Amino acid sequence: MQKILWTLFLLLLTSNAHAALNVFACEPEWAALTQQLAGDKASIYTATGPLQDPHQVQARPSLIAKARSAQLLVCTGAELEIGWMPVVLRESTNSKIQPGSPGNFEAAKYVTMLEVPTRLDRADGDVHAAGNPHIQTDARNFLPVAEALSQRLIQLDPANAVFYQQRFTAFNQQWRAAIAKWEKQAAPLKGISIIVQHKGFPYLNNWLGLHEVAELEPKPGMEPSAAWLGKVLNGLQQYPARMVIRAAYQDGRPSEWIAERAHVPAVVVPFTVGGTPQANDLFAMFDDTIQRLLAGLK
Amino acid sequence: MFKKICSGTAVAVLMLHSVGACAASPGSDNAFNPALSLILSGTYGSLQQDPAIPATGFAMNPNSGHEQSFNLGESELGIAADIDPLFRGIATISLASAGGVSVENAFVQTSSLGNGLNLKFGRIFSGLGYLNEQHSHTWDFVDQPLVYAVLWGDQLKEDGIQLKWLAPTDMFIEVGGELGKGSNFPGAVRAKNGNGEGVLFAHFGDDIGIEQSWRAGVSLHQTHAVDRLSSSIPAAGIVSNSFSGDSQTGGLDFVWKYSPNGNFYERYLKVQGEYFQRKESGSLTYDAAGLSTAGTATGSYSVTQSGWYVQSVYQFTPNWRTGLRYDRLDPGIASLGVSLTGKVISDYAFNPSRLTWMTDYNASEFSRIRLQLAHDNSRQGLPDNQVLVQYIVSMGAHGAHQY
Numbered sequence: 001m002q003k004i005l006w007t008l009f010l011l012l013l014t015s016n017a018h019a020a021l022n023v024f025a026c027e028p029e030w031a032a033l034t035q036q037l038a039g040d041k042a043s044i045y046t047a048t049g050p051l052q053d054p055h056q057v058q059a060r061p062s063l064i065a066k067a068r069s070a071q072l073l074v075c076t077g078a079e080l081e082i083g084w085m086p087v088v089l090r091e092s093t094n095s096k097i098q099p100g101s102p103g104n105f106e107a108a109k110y111v112t113m114l115e116v117p118t119r120l121d122r123a124d125g126d127v128h129a130a131g132n133p134h135i136q137t138d139a140r141n142f143l144p145v146a147e148a149l150s151q152r153l154i155q156l157d158p159a160n161a162v163f164y165q166q167r168f169t170a171f172n173q174q175w176r177a178a179i180a181k182w183e184k185q186a187a188p189l190k191g192i193s194i195i196v197q198h199k200g201f202p203y204l205n206n207w208l209g210l211h212e213v214a215e216l217e218p219k220p221g222m223e224p225s226a227a228w229l230g231k232v233l234n235g236l237q238q239y240p241a242r243m244v245i246r247a248a249y250q251d252g253r254p255s256e257w258i259a260e261r262a263h264v265p266a267v268v269v270p271f272t273v274g275g276t277p278q279a280n281d282l283f284a285m286f287d288d289t290i291q292r293l294l295a296g297l298k
Numbered sequence: 299m300f301k302k303i304c305s306g307t308a309v310a311v312l313m314l315h316s317v318g319a320c321a322a323s324p325g326s327d328n329a330f331n332p333a334l335s336l337i338l339s340g341t342y343g344s345l346q347q348d349p350a351i352p353a354t355g356f357a358m359n360p361n362s363g364h365e366q367s368f369n370l371g372e373s374e375l376g377i378a379a380d381i382d383p384l385f386r387g388i389a390t391i392s393l394a395s396a397g398g399v400s401v402e403n404a405f406v407q408t409s410s411l412g413n414g415l416n417l418k419f420g421r422i423f424s425g426l427g428y429l430n431e432q433h434s435h436t437w438d439f440v441d442q443p444l445v446y447a448v449l450w451g452d453q454l455k456e457d458g459i460q461l462k463w464l465a466p467t468d469m470f471i472e473v474g475g476e477l478g479k480g481s482n483f484p485g486a487v488r489a490k491n492g493n494g495e496g497v498l499f500a501h502f503g504d505d506i507g508i509e510q511s512w513r514a515g516v517s518l519h520q521t522h523a524v525d526r527l528s529s530s531i532p533a534a535g536i537v538s539n540s541f542s543g544d545s546q547t548g549g550l551d552f553v554w555k556y557s558p559n560g561n562f563y564e565r566y567l568k569v570q571g572e573y574f575q576r577k578e579s580g581s582l583t584y585d586a587a588g589l590s591t592a593g594t595a596t597g598s599y600s601v602t603q604s605g606w607y608v609q610s611v612y613q614f615t616p617n618w619r620t621g622l623r624y625d626r627l628d629p630g631i632a633s634l635g636v637s638l639t640g641k642v643i644s645d646y647a648f649n650p651s652r653l654t655w656m657t658d659y660n661a662s663e664f665s666r667i668r669l670q671l672a673h674d675n676s677r678q679g680l681p682d683n684q685v686l687v688q689y690i691v692s693m694g695a696h697g698a699h700q701y
Contacts, residue, residue, distance in 0.1 A: 059699065069466050
């Protein structure tokens, strides 16, 4: 009996010790990118679902358990995960993934941040000192992030360096071709005026040349009130917009309210991999985003 | 200047689609070194009964009570920082409204001992149960459940050491133990070397799909109280009793959270419950100061007290939540030595209970305004309808919340 228990205990201890690199991805887009770059060399756990607001995640017991055995953490950074990651990291006791360790990868460190606030005041709502963290809406941002992530994979798992290098080269090529395709497809969107529900799209706007005229949240992270929506609606008479955009995880009511009254379409974009049924991988996420935006023009 | 050069490089880098050496500004937690936070809170209370009256059968337990009229609550100053690569320090200083400063928490925690080990030492909230470790500003109701109020004086805090081990499994399994001075209820201040109390706990938790998560736990607490004084047994006027003996408590806790699509920002439902049972046996000195006409008497005393609560909180829009809680206590039947008969009540034949409803408005995650109504039937023959209004705001660095 004792022998059986001991064997079970050992099994329990070694259940995670298979060869693949254990990756803890904070958001689905980084899980998808890691999947592209590491293939079956990584076993990837995604901490948040595609329809979750990534600012507000619970430091669930399961996250702590998964972080305990992670060898690489792939997150957005720039304070996006500040409400839950510090607890997960501390409770995991895993020195490999603490900030500053090679196992702690923050994508935002490799792209040019937009909307870096010049003043930090919570009266301005949920502002992030490092800039707007929603970097995944500009496809171009994935190039430097992928290169850095690939290097990190090589650093952590040098035995498969050649494999990671090949995967990156292939991804880099495909992604550049895809960017060229998306930019061509999205040409009619250039200069189009849009309303956004949450300030989640500066990178998308910057990339495709969309012009943001209003936000439905009075301050980032604050719920749109009826009075504020009325104000936005009035403002639209002066600065008309062609569509109102929101991320798939957001409540549709404020967008629908404005869309109905301003007679513009409400467009839902996936925002991350899995946000819409069509956005089932990184490529499809941008295919679908652009298709949906173009459909909004009609 | 550095920033300017840096962003210039980054633009060039982006155009070349290549990685540069340009790093973003350092993480914010370290920008506040140490991270400082201040929690302000206050209440308005309207009660029908004197809050000094303890729950029936629990006169020898702590009574946290409520305050009437306008009150400034505890102002809580929090300071936290990494000390060095090995240690992290956290202190919570409580400023009482009547004046006076107390140290609520002050401990050192290992940052990354590895192998799932987590060591804390200093003044900590014990890891037993579910609510015990939660700071008052994160409570879902103005007050703690009755069982926490009477068995732990709202929260068991101890000067000691805690070691936790997180199992390397996909499921969350954590076991921990604590050794402490044991000077807080159910312990008592005493002059003695060595360990005054011990705690063992285990927590388990996991997700069920993407929408549900849960955590369950068992805890054990043991201490030996010496001359633990308690005042006021209403039936016999104000007298002080002194208890010396063993105290053993076992507890079960459970919490389950549900959110459509796992999107906690929009909506969630939280259901939790805890049960504690405490067995104490030793000797009781009735009227230790000899103030009553009945005179001092000492005899053997043993009792098993228990209590439980279940509560549920529903956040139905990003700004609004509502919650319901039911509390119940069992004072048990005390076995008394002959000399205590007639002086100490053995069987109260009454189970204190309370039903509480709350709703709160959260303009952001940094402010909360709450209305709480309770029908408190914890004192036999003295039902109390309580109205409490509370505000809690948090300034400065805002640490991530526990599950």
